[in-house]
Amino acid sequence: MQWIKLYESEASAKAEIPLTKAVTVVVAGQELCLAHTRAGLFAVNNACPHLGDSLSRGTTNYLNEIICPWHSYRFNLASGE
């Protein structure tokens, strides 16, 4: 596994990504959704497994889920369910 630094610190990442929001980051050619929830920061594949919309355009909720902006499917950021 290779670690790639995206932000100077966890605090700076949280400052740049508002709580409940997500951003797209490209790491080693792979597009990821970096989401900020009350439980912390999570990185997942940016393509929704339903029909491929960008999860980073969605929002997070109090259940630690990212909500896809197209059909509102929800995915738990910790478990993947």
Ligand code: FES
């Ligand atoms: S594309 Fe994400 S829920 Fe349909």
